[in-house]
Amino acid sequence: MKIASWNVNSLRVRLNQVLDWLGNEQPDILCLQELKMPDAEFPHAAFLDNGYHSVATGEKTYNGVAIVSKTPLQNVITDLPSAEDSQRRFIAADYHDDNNSEVCRIVNVYVPNGQALDSEKFIYKRQWLGTLHTAMREYLEQNANLVVVGDFNIAPSDLDVHDPQRWRGKIHCSDGERMILQKLMSLGLYDTFRQFHLSSDKFSWWDYRTDGYSRNEGLRIDLILSSSSMLDRARSCDIDETPRRWPRPSDHTPVWAVYD
C-alpha cells in the first residue's frame, strides 16, 4: 500500500498536476490539503475517470481537505471530534484493500498555520492541535492501525529546517510547537520519513516569496505519522520534489510512504 500527502494550494489550479502525479506514481491513497473550493465544485468525476474514488470537505477560498483512493473509503468523518470549527481541516476514513479487508484508518489534517507566535491565529493553532491530540488518543484505542498525514505546519526538529538559526523561535519551528507535536507523537505516532532517513535534510515546502526552492531554502512540515503496528509494515518513505519543478507549482511537494 502506498499512501501520499500533498498540499496543493488550490485544487482548481493544480488538478491536472494531481492527475498526472497519480498516473505516474499510482498511490493507493492520496491525501490533499488546501483545496480552496466548496464541496459542490470538488472534481469527483475527474478522479473517477482516472481510477480514483474521493471524499472531501471544503469551503470557499480557504482550507479544504480530501482523500482520494483506489478503493472506496468507508466511515468518513469530516469534523474533528468534539470541536466546533467551521474551517475545513480534518477528514478521516477507513481504507480497505481490493479484497475489502480493512487495512487501516487514515487521518488527513491541514493544521492551522499560526502566522506568528504572538497572534490570535497561534492560539487557534494550539487549541486545534490539542483537540487533535485528544481525538487521536481515542482513534488509537479504537484501531491500532492508524496513519495520520498532512500539512502539520511544524518542522519537527532543526534537521527539518534549511537554516535553523534564521528560523529559531519562529512560527513552524518554535519550541512550543515542537513540544505539542512531540506530545502527539508520544501517543505512539512515528515520523515515518525520519525512520528511513536518519540524517537527511529534505524539505516538503519552499516559500514562493523568496524563491526559496532555487536555493533549497525549505522546511519539512508535511508529515506521515504511523502508529506502531503500521510502522512495522512500513518499507519506505520519501519526498518527491518532481512536482515542485513543474510550471506553476504548489509551494508544497508530495510526501509518500509504502507499507506491506
Place this chain on the structure above:
DNA sequence: ATGGTTGGAGCCCAA
C-alpha cells in the same frame, strides 16, 4: 534585505 509571490476574493486576506 523584516522584503518577496501565489491564490482567491472583489478593492485585501492568508500563506
